[in-house]
Amino acid sequence: MLELEAKQQTKISNWVTATWDEFTKITADPAYAKARCYYNNGQMRIETMPVGADHASDNGIIHFAIGLFCTLRGIPHKGLINCSYRKNGIREFQPDISYYLNENLQSAPFGSSVVNLDQTPVPDLVIEISHTTLTDDKEAKLLLYQDVSVPEYWLVNVEKMEILAFKIANRDREKITQSQVLSGLEISILEQALQRSRQSDQSKTGAWLLSQFQ
Template identity: 45%
Template sequence: MVNISPMPLNLVTDTWVKASWEEFLALGESPDLEKARFYYDNDLMRIETMPIGSGHSQDNTILSQTVSLYGTVKNIRLKGFTNGSFRKPGVRECQPDLAYYIGAAFRIPPKTSKPIDVDEFGAPDLVIEIASTTLSDDIGRKRLLYERLGIQEYWVVDVERGEVVAFAVADGGSKQIRESQVLPGLDIALIEEALKRSQTQEDGEINRWLLQVFND
């Protein structure tokens, strides 16, 4: 999303505002917003420009490592994306912290500078948002976006409390779960334990612990 379009002086960021799809696309081409994250759902857009702190980035790393190691040990086919954009043209778009296609059926999207078209490749099976300053929105409005997008599972990581709120999505709605359904056997409590350990342990120590647990 890079072009020469200037950023409007009256642009309101970090909240949901009314906008057309064309306005949303134009803002995505603004060089002033190159590092921002973009969300759109049913004529509402949210452009996040808040800086990412240490807690957010550390938890993002732990979640990525945990999912990758679990898939490796359990021989689960998956493909991960960090800050990837997923688009249903004209209707909605999202840029979650982490997203995964999981299972035997998915096709790997090509490496391009364009958002992944969910009409062509389907929605990710698992989406993860790391919430350090956006918790209420991640659990609320964004959860509705992901339900409509067609994902199967959605996790919100509360950085301040070290908790993971996980939802299974089906039939246009979602319900809270404590064990992953797209990564069978993965207990949400174990992920929270990994987050707790990350406060005092380095990544290699946590990974060795995870491998031992996953291989038991």
């Protein structure tokens, strides 16, 4: 508890040991209303870092690209930004973007409450846009998403404009270059879109994506 109290003074920017009750008590504090909160295997992390322009832009490009791809290919989808998921007493996570796809769309959550994973399945795809949290997203969060058996996880490296994508099955992971949950979507196309968005406006990037997906 002393470790947790000490870390609370510095916004708990690293993973620290905590009970579930300690985690829920701290995250209920209004001071963390806009924070992103994670809990897994008796460890918690709260992210309160400001979001820079490149991070925000990449988030928008990836969200737009997936929406465009799904619309053109007729893939039922529901994208959620900064949605919180909770399996009571065990874990909580809040990825930058998450998606329910195809037949899983019927089970997609709604309402203003934290998604209860005891009643709702995990999303088909979770995405972390990583700049200041890159190491954590490659290690602790990847393990978290393995533990919860999310089918696919993408890590967007803001600085390098690269995407690490993983297929997750039976808590094993495999690096992939083509999405398994969005059939036909090449990860390299999204990386090129990120690169183009740094050199031109988003309308031109969107037009280029349209030409690639049609």
